[in-house]
Amino acid sequence: xxxxxxxxxxxxxxxxxxxxxxxxxxxxxFDLDATLCDVKDADYVLLxxxxxxxxxLHEMHMRITVDPRFTVLAIEAESLWVPYAGYCxxxxxxxxxxxxxxxxxxxxxAVQERLGDVRGCSxxxxxxxxxxxxxxxxxxxxxxxDVEPDGGKPFQLDRCHALDSRGDAVRxxxxxxxxxxTN
Numbered sequence: 783x784x785x786x787x788x789x790x791x792x793x794x795x796x797x798x799x800x801x802x803x804x805x806x807x808x809x810x811x812f813d814l815d816a817t818l819c820d821v822k823d824a825d826y827v828l829l830x831x832x833x834x835x836x837x838x839l840h841e842m843h844m845r846i847t848v849d850p851r852f853t854v855l856a857i858e859a860e861s862l863w864v865p866y867a868g869y870c871x872x873x874x875x876x877x878x879x880x881x882x883x884x885x886x887x888x889x890x891x892a893v894q895e896r897l898g899d900v901r902g903c904s905x906x907x908x909x910x911x912x913x914x915x916x917x918x919x920x921x922x923x924x925x926x927x928d929v930e931p932d933g934g935k936p937f938q939l940d941r942c943h944a945l946d947s948r949g950d951a952v953r954x955x956x957x958x959x960x961x962x963x964t965n
Contacts, residue, residue: 797821802912804920807847811855814916816844818909819863828865838863840905844877846913850921852885859906873903877910885914935959 798820805813820840826833833839841863847856859877864870879896883889890911897907918937927936935947939959944951953960 794823796823800909800912802916804916804923806920806924811847811849812917812920814844814846814848814913814920816846816909816913816916818842818905820905830866833865839865842903842905842909844906844909844913846910846917848885848917852887852914852917852921854881854883854885854889857881857910861903861906870903874906876902877906880910885917889914 798818800816800818802814802816805815807813818840819838819842821838822833822835824835826835826839841861843860843862845856845858846854848854857877857880859874861871861874876897880889880893883892893902893907893910896902897910927938936956936959939945939952939956940947943949945956946952947959947961948963
């Protein structure tokens with residue numbers, strides 16, 4: 783069900799679009815192609831010049847390659863539209879410092895430590911922080927929902943309120959992994 787109608791009339795000022803696509807490569811690894819795009823609905827005055835309504839304020843692209851165990855093999859980042867041309871896009875190579883990390887093991891913390899604040903671009907960093915769950919969704923396409931390759935508990939269990947091992951959803955859909963509630 784969509785959100786209810788707003789309580790008062792309003793005018794849109796800004797749109798941010800984030801798109802992430804997951805690909806299986808012929809070599810058995812995976813690419814995640816991610817884009818972040820900010821657009822203003824009215825002309826936007828910056829110290830670096832005016833951005834005309836409808837032109838991107840930010841348009842950033844990132845490709846991350848991971849192996850089937852979610853280890854980062856390569857990262858490419860590119861900023862096509864930025865508010866401070868010649869400065870903003872210069873940080874893109876810093877994201878290569880994440881190669882070798884695992885998306886599912888301390889990745890978000892490592893990103894903040896290595897690229898948070900002035901050590902990175904706030905927009906590229908926001909974008910890359912969304913990639914662990916996008917990678918899971920990409921690889922999940924190829925796996926049965928209720929079985930891990932090693933026979934262990936499905937990864938998604940106990941990672942959100944609906945899939946709490948003590949809850950009714952797990953009792954219904956993953957009975958093997960349901961744990962009785964204790965007081």
